[in-house]
Amino acid sequence: MQRSLGVRLAVLLIAGFSLAKAVEIEVYGKDNKTCIYAVLSVNFTVLYEGNGTMDNATFQLPNSLSSNGSICGNNKSAPLLKMGFGTGHSLSLNFTHSAGIFSGDVLTFTYNTSDAKRFPGAKNTSVKHVAVNSLMESVPLNTIYTCRSAKAVASEAVFMVFWNVSIQAFVENGTISKNESFCKADIPTTAAPITTQTTSTTAPTKSPPEQPAVGNYTVKKGNDSCLLANMGLQLNLTYTDDNQTHVINIDSNSTASGHCGDQDATLVLEDMDTTLQFHFIVEQSKFFLKEVKANISLVINGSTTTLNSSNTSLRYWQASVGSSYMCHKEQRLVVTDQLVINAFNVWVQPFKLKTGTFSRAEECSLDDDSILIPIIVGAALAGLIVIVVIAYVIGRRKSYAGYQTL
Ligand SMILES: *[C@@H]1O[C@H](CO)[C@@H](O)[C@H](O)[C@H]1NC(C)=O
Ligand SMILES: *[C@@H]1O[C@H](CO)[C@@H](O)[C@H](O)[C@H]1NC(C)=O
Ligand SMILES: *[C@@H]1O[C@H](CO)[C@@H](O)[C@H](O)[C@H]1NC(C)=O
Ligand SMILES: *[C@@H]1O[C@H](CO)[C@@H](O)[C@H](O)[C@H]1NC(C)=O
Ligand SMILES: *[C@@H]1O[C@H](CO)[C@@H](O)[C@H](O)[C@H]1NC(C)=O
Ligand SMILES: *[C@@H]1O[C@H](CO)[C@@H](O)[C@H](O)[C@H]1NC(C)=O
Ligand SMILES: *[C@@H]1O[C@H](CO)[C@@H](O)[C@H](O)[C@H]1NC(C)=O
Ligand SMILES: *[C@@H]1O[C@H](CO)[C@@H](O)[C@H](O)[C@H]1NC(C)=O
Ligand SMILES: *[C@@H]1O[C@H](CO)[C@@H](O)[C@H](O)[C@H]1NC(C)=O
Numbered sequence: 001m002q003r004s005l006g007v008r009l010a011v012l013l014i015a016g017f018s019l020a021k022a023v024e025i026e027v028y029g030k031d032n033k034t035c036i037y038a039v040l041s042v043n044f045t046v047l048y049e050g051n052g053t054m055d056n057a058t059f060q061l062p063n064s065l066s067s068n069g070s071i072c073g074n075n076k077s078a079p080l081l082k083m084g085f086g087t088g089h090s091l092s093l094n095f096t097h098s099a100g101i102f103s104g105d106v107l108t109f110t111y112n113t114s115d116a117k118r119f120p121g122a123k124n125t126s127v128k129h130v131a132v133n134s135l136m137e138s139v140p141l142n143t144i145y146t147c148r149s150a151k152a153v154a155s156e157a158v159f160m161v162f163w164n165v166s167i168q169a170f171v172e173n174g175t176i177s178k179n180e181s182f183c184k185a186d187i188p189t190t191a192a193p194i195t196t197q198t199t200s201t202t203a204p205t206k207s208p209p210e211q212p213a214v215g216n217y218t219v220k221k222g223n224d225s226c227l228l229a230n231m232g233l234q235l236n237l238t239y240t241d242d243n244q245t246h247v248i249n250i251d252s253n254s255t256a257s258g259h260c261g262d263q264d265a266t267l268v269l270e271d272m273d274t275t276l277q278f279h280f281i282v283e284q285s286k287f288f289l290k291e292v293k294a295n296i297s298l299v300i301n302g303s304t305t306t307l308n309s310s311n312t313s314l315r316y317w318q319a320s321v322g323s324s325y326m327c328h329k330e331q332r333l334v335v336t337d338q339l340v341i342n343a344f345n346v347w348v349q350p351f352k353l354k355t356g357t358f359s360r361a362e363e364c365s366l367d368d369d370s371i372l373i374p375i376i377v378g379a380a381l382a383g384l385i386v387i388v389v390i391a392y393v394i395g396r397r398k399s400y401a402g403y404q405t406l
C-alpha cells in the first residue's frame, strides 16, 4: 500500500558506522522530498527462553536499516517510521500532530527469535511484538526533536536504551529544520520543559568515517592459540546498483574461528551481518595473506542485499614464518572492484606461535621510519667522507705547492 502511495524510500547511513554510532534514516514522499528524518542509537536487551535457561540477547540497532514499510502520512494515515533490520526485526514509531505540535505515538519493536545470531539457542522461534507509548515528548512542528541523553524504554521482556536521538516528522518542503527542541533530560536545570533554540547546524553532523576499533582475534588448536590477529577493519563497498560507497566498521567483538595448519591457516570473523575469511599460506618460508572471502548483508534502497566478494590471488601481509607481521599505518587491501578493506594497526601471526604469543614483528615498509634514520645517517656519513677527502686533496696540494716554493 505504501507502494501505491508512490513513496520512495531510502536509508542513509551516517558516516562512521562504528557500533555505537548513530544511524541516520530518511523517508521520502512521492515528490522525493524528505517527510520523516531520524538519527538514533539504540541498545536492545531481550530476555528469551534459550536452551534450558533464560538468556538475554543484547545487540544494537545496526547501521544497515531498511525503511520499507514507512509511510509519509496524509489526512487519513499517520506518518510511520519503520526501521527494518536483520531477518524480520523492526523498530517502528508513528506520529501524531495537533495544534502546531507533533509527537511520537506508539513505538513498536518486532523481533524474530529464529535469528540464531541474535538469539542463539532460542527454544520458541517466533516473531514477537512489544509496543510502548511514545519515545519522544511533544515538540513544535517544524523543529527537530533532539535528545542526546540516554533514555531507557522497557516493556515485558524487552529493555531498550535510546541515545543521540534526533527526529523530525511532518517535515515541510523536504527541509529538515535547524531549530532543535531539546528533551527534558538534555536541559540542565530549567523549569521550562522544552526550549527551542536556533543553531546554525542540525544535530546530526556527518563526520568522516570513524576509525574502526581494534579487535584481538585468536584461533585456537586445542587449548593453545595458533593464530593471532590484532587489527581494526573497515569495509569500503562500492555497490553498482546505487553507485554509492558504503563504509562499514567490523565489530571488534566479532567472533573469531578458523583452522591452523603448517602450510595454511584460516581466520574467520563473524558479526551479525558480515562474515570475513582470511586465508594465509606459506611459500618459501614466508607467509602472506593469499585469499579473502567476504559475505556481507547490506540494506540498499530498502532491501537487504548480500554481497559476496572474494579474491584468491592476493599477496598482503608478508613476513617470515616464525615472525609476526605488523603495520601501524592504514592499509588499503583491494579485494575486488566492489570491496576494499581498510586495515588499521595490523599485527598478525598465522604460523609458529611460541607459547601462544606474538613472535618478533616484521614491520611493513610503510612503517619504516626506522629505515629512514640509517639512510639519513648514511648520507651524512658519505657527505662527511667526501668533504674529508676533498679537504685532504686540497691540503696536500697546498702543502705540496708550499714545499715547492720553499
Ligand atoms: C524521484 O526519484 C526517482 C529516483 O531517484 C526518480 O526516478 C523520480 O523521477 C523522482 N520523482 C520526482 C517526482 O522527482
Ligand atoms: C550500548 O551498548 C554498547 C556495547 O554493548 C555499550 O558500549 C554502550 O555503553 C551502551 N550504551 C548505552 C547508552 O547503554
Ligand atoms: C537480562 O537483563 C535484564 C535487564 O538488564 C536483567 O534484569 C536480567 O537479570 C537479565 N537476565 C539474565 C538471565 O541475564
Ligand atoms: C486534507 O484535508 C484538507 C481539508 O481537510 C484537504 O483540503 C486536503 O486536500 C486533504 N489532503 C489530502 C492529501 O487528502
Ligand atoms: C500508531 O500505531 C498504533 C498501533 O501500531 C495505533 O494503535 C495508533 O492508533 C497509531 N497512531 C496513530 C496516530 O495513527
Ligand atoms: C525469522 O527468521 C528466520 C530465520 O532467520 C527467517 O527464515 C524468517 O523468514 C524470519 N521471519 C520473518 C517474519 O522475517
Ligand atoms: C542444548 O544444550 C544441550 C546440553 O546443554 C546440548 O547438548 C544441546 O546441543 C543444546 N542445543 C542447542 C540447540 O544448542
Ligand atoms: C514551505 O514552502 C512554503 C511555500 O513556498 C512556505 O510558505 C513555507 O514557509 C515553507 N516552510 C518551511 C518550513 O520552510
Ligand atoms: C589487544 O592486544 C593489544 C596488544 O597485545 C593490547 O594492548 C590490547 O589491550 C588488547 N585489547 C583488548 C581489548 O584485549
Ligand SMILES: *[C@@H]1O[C@H](CO)[C@@H](O)[C@H](O)[C@H]1NC(C)=O
Binding pocket: 209, 236, 237, 238, 245, 247, 340, 342
Ligand atoms: C571508499 O572508496 C571510494 C572509492 O574507491 C573512495 O573514494 C573513498 O574515499 C573510500 N572511503 C574510505 C573511507 O576508504
Ligand SMILES: *[C@@H]1O[C@H](CO)[C@@H](O)[C@H](O)[C@H]1NC(C)=O
Binding pocket: 019, 252, 253
Ligand atoms: C564486547 O563484548 C564485551 C563482553 O561481551 C562487552 O563488555 C563489550 O561492551 C563489547 N564491546 C562492544 C564494542 O560491543
Ligand SMILES: *[C@@H]1O[C@H](CO)[C@@H](O)[C@H](O)[C@H]1NC(C)=O
Binding pocket: 068, 069, 301, 302, 303, 304
Ligand atoms: C517491502 O515490503 C513488502 C511487504 O511488506 C514487500 O512485498 C516488498 O518486496 C518490500 N520491498 C523491498 C524493496 O524490500
